[in-house]
Amino acid sequence: MADTARDPPPEHTDFQELEDAEDLFPEPVTTQESEPASLPAEDISTNSNGPKQDSLFDDDPEDLFAEATEEVSLDSPERDVLLSDGPSPAITPITPPTSVITPRIGLAHDDMFTHSSFDEIEEEEGGDSFDIHISVSDPEKVGDGMNAYMAYKVTTKTSMSLFKSTEFVVKRRFSDFLGLHSKLASKYLHIGYIVPPAPEKSIVGMTKVKVGKEDQSSNEFVEKRRSALERYLMRTVKHPILLKDPDVLQFLESSELPRAVSTQALSSAGLLRMVNKAADAVNKMTIKMNESDAWFEEKQQHFENLDVQLRKLHASVESLVCHRKELSVNTAQFAKSAAMLGNSEDHTALSRALSQLAEVEEKIDQLHQDQANADFYLFSELLGDYVRLITAVKGVFDHRMKTWQKWQDSQMLLQKKREAEAKLQFTNKPDKLQQAKDEIKELEGKVQQGERDFEQISKTIRKEVSRFEKERVKDFKTIIIKYLESLVQTQQQLIKYWEAFLPEAKAIS
């Protein structure tokens, strides 16, 4: 389990959300196991919503739950201690030892569910309002041949105290972004957080760049990727939990980043991912969940519908973009032929007018290109992003199903063990009986944990979906306004061109 950063940053996130968070907690603890920190217990318990499932960032939750049941019981004061664990934001996460897995107890505590929702916690956020702007720029080719790669400048401007300074720049390559996403996904996806998907790989696109083809299509590819990376980072930091993740902070701030090799498509890790994805798909089909919560059923249907609609829209826009590009090409061709006509023309005024016509058409061509870019970068890419985001949303719902399944499995196993124990009662095997009783106790813990996890992920998902829906509306509205502004601007330009040309046309006599 050491392959992903094991830090419990979400923990400290929760505490960030409290007023004067820093005052409450001691300096960062490096071994986070059960070192009690001095904190006023009452403060913690009032925020019993605080401990979230967030630190259950483990590929292998079974072990995690096991530790949890062993170490702490529900109402012990140690719970509060554990809740306090968490480094301060400025810590650069290193791969901590496996024992650092902080058990999340107290999840099923009643207090937690009396708090209406996590939204309350977020409203209690003191400290910074969201003010951060990230730009990805200046793509630069580094190296030669097939080992070459594009390095991008990532500039962050912010007033949030989360960061060491207000403006900083780092250089990152594409695999760094993939690495970041991979870490975030492994930490947060399975507990119900919608982690924005990373931009897609493109072997064809990158090969062209590596090979050194400096043509328009490879430039377009780089620009498309640059824009996608920027959108990806902005979406990630807009998420209040992800923003505070040390991996994210490290990505934005630290000048050196360990190379993320396991993101390569054809590496062994890549192949493993593909196998796991296939296995997941099969599992998904076999899980038959008894949905007791109508909200989830409705939402899943909603996202299915949305997925279909967005794909349709995306296809429609792509067709539009394609035609616009065609129009640009045709306009340029026409401009050339008009210029030739002007050159061959005897009549001076007509010749000049035709040459002017050619120039106007060239300018209009530029407008068409700008418009095509607007169509593409504003709509097409947005829709593409959302199609991928919805896939992440669906993934989160699937994780909930898996969590439910696990809980059910534990319950069934417990049932079996109890039956076996009952049988053993009538045999004279005290050792076996004791073993059975121990196993049952263990399983009871697991079942409880499973139920808590399920409740937790359900709660997280509700919050996430609500946030997602709000963001979606905001995103679309922003884009639409940008698009309309570009349309208005294009028309104004067009008017200027026509007004300039009219006297030339009239001057022919």
Added chain:
Amino acid sequence: MMEEVKEVTSPLSVHSHNIKVSEVLKDGDTLTFLIVSQKLSGTGEYHVDRTYDDFEWLQQHLFSQEDVPGIQGVIFPPLPAKAQVNASAKVMKQLGFLGLGEWQPYCKALETFLRQVAAHSILSKNNAVEIFLTSSDPPGRQRARKNIFNRLSQAVEEMRKEGHKDVDEFFQTERDHNLVLTGCTKTAAERFLDVVLTEQKIAVACGHFSAVLHLCVEPGEDPDKQAFTKACVKLSEVFDSMKKHMTSVAENNVSTLGLGLDLESRYQEAEKEMLFRRTCKLVELETARRNAEKAKPVKKAAMEEVKKAAETEFDHICQVAKKEITQFHSVRVEMLQQALVQWCEKQLVTAKENADQFNQHLQAFRGMA
């Protein structure tokens, strides 16, 4: 019902400048055009309906005026290619701009043809024009006499004459110039047509996007869902506007510059034909001169006669041709200027309308947020 076309020339009884092809009617596979012309004397109109075959009849009669001196020096107003309902792709390509817009541009082209014919000092005198424009009965559908203008019948070796060196600098220059212009104009017209066709495709794509957006209505009272639905509906309206905008732009392009380039292109071809006819006559003349020189005394007189006839004919043609060319130069400049000015004006109006509309949409959206 056939009317004998008397071989007398008489002045046309209608105005040339306001002949209108006001309507086109589809009857199965046939297109019928309604032509309205104003009487010269008093107030009154002629309304006739004609098919394309009738236009061809007219053209054939104009071509076959062998007794008009120098007729071969006339630049004949070009008749558009035949329009067909459910035309094949090949025919549509040949028609170019004229095949678009539900035959409106085509009607305009026919109208221009008639006006040019009626305004032509030589051609308007042919009785066929009067009959065509005024007779309530359709003109005769009989096969016109074979005439000198059927290029198809010209032997292949005649094509070599196209490059024959001229004796007159004026004409040599004109021929060279015409060759270049014909090519350039044809290319420009074709490229402009490509632009228009793509604009139409964009209009369709906008319409499609608008339709899909309209389907993005999400039921429920959830405020986020309602907000999203509202945004989609509004955006759908925007793209509907864009569709209308593109359609207008394309229509403007066709009805002004498109038609202009099309006419210019066909007119340049017509001039080319005339120049070729003259060149052929020149070759004929030079041959006649050589024959007359080399003729044996017994044939000499006859050859001289032939030479004299050829010289006269050639002179007539050159006279007419010079006038025609000068006329042509000023008419085409005027025509192109009109096309360019109209084009610019229409696009300017459309652009202003669209800027307004997009602005309105923008304000509405801002108000929503």
